[in-house]
Amino acid sequence: MTRNGPLALAYHTVFIAFILAPILIVCWVAFTPLGYLSIPIDAFSLRWFRAIADYPEFITAFWSSIALAALSSTVAIALSVPAALAVARHRFPGREAITALFLSPLMIPPVVLGVALLRFFTQVGLGGTFAGLVLGHIVIVFPFALRLVLAAAAGMDRSIEHAAISLGASDAAVFRRVTLPLILPGVASGWLLAFITSFDEVTMTVFVATPATMTLPVRMFLYIQDNIDPLVTSVSAVVIVLTAILMLLIEWLYGLERLLVGRHAETT
């Protein structure tokens, strides 16, 4: 294969700078010692990172986001494993329609889902509850969980299951001892992608969340709408660093490209 010329590499450098610039500037500004935003910063200070501790609304929102993400991705995975096995292994009337419905949250604008859920929850008495938020998030992250479990189930060698059955294993034992361990990498990565998707979700949540159930991205969003100050940059910097750590973990365990391409393969 021919190598990249100097022009291609120059383009690449500019492109990478463009990708990184807004992320790096957030992390840089967060270290300002001043009470207001300024660039370039002339001294490094952890002042605004320490200040986060004085704003319990960010701390509670963070834990609320973690609980919400953990709960909704766990339920989504638990529902997606049987659904993925049904879709991957059976040909049945309505299969395409069911799959399309399961993937539909990728196509439905989150704003529409937010509007619809706000109206629905208010009508059925779930308005402003954490349970409502969890239900909404399960739906939002479900396609991501399903994709990765589906890819694992489709790529699985079924002769191992047949061997277990012929050796007298019960259906439950085959699932628990053979099927589940074989699709586990897909299940684990699906859970992680679902977790991150839920943790970052802002648009649908902004409709459904109340001050009591506020998630971190929604809290940050509402804060930025009022004013942008060093505090929100330090909170963002923490979020960026935590995401980066999680990402390196994924890259090391599974491969980020595989995770994202898997998430992508079926829309193409």
Place this chain on the structure above:
Amino acid sequence: MTPRVLPYLLSAPALLLFVGVVLIPIAMTVVLSFNDWSMTRGIIPEFTLKNWQEVFGDAYFYGIFFRTLRLALIVTLITAVFGAPEAYVLNRMRRPWKGLFLLIVLAPLLISVVARTLGWALLFGGQTGLINKSLLALGVIATPIPFMFTETGVIIALSHVLIPFMVLAVWTALQQLDPQVENAARSLGAAPALALYRVVLPQVMPGLLSGAIIVFALAASAFATPAIIGGRRLKVASTLAYDEFLNTLNWPLGGTVATLLLIALVAIIVGANRLIERRYAQVFQ
């Protein structure tokens, strides 16, 4: 358990959830769009076409929809023009650089969109507006370019947020391409640019187009980025629905905006998919 009902049983729990939390709420929103509303009485459950007439008849509302469409198209074009070459350059890199830079390009997808947009707000405006500061210092411009609360700013920030999807789509298409085909074109005397245009581009076109559909859909339904960069002054369909629901509290009108956004988007995506599949049928077989 007969094998015929087994797949239905397996998908039943998820199916129930989707009927309850997706289909019914959306149906209720469609119904809501035909309800009346007044400042004093709130939602009035009587059938009316008032909201739809307002959205289609008032230049303020359909203007916002045209702006949403225009922004989404421009962002799609920009991500295609700049993202596709980057995917090509990445694909020609050697290890470990290839993997490292792919990671850098894709990683922002997982970083909170609020944090990424905050970065652009810092680069665009106020005391931290590095872009204008640098351009002024270099003498490229005489007066600062307005980025905040303008379409230019929203387009730049949205392109940044969505370009990884385009790189990913083209990159995936490039993986299925035999590099020897390009080399064959070169050895037969084609100039690099010609080989790229006549040999590589047609083969990655399906990937590019499906990337374009994804970017378009996400740009047209984007919320946080236009809300932060565009502000209240520059509304798009999503932020309009948000305002009607949470500020004006006119839910029927907000429901109409949401329903129209959903219908328009699904029609465009399904239509575009059909076109691409027909045009590139041989690639999908």
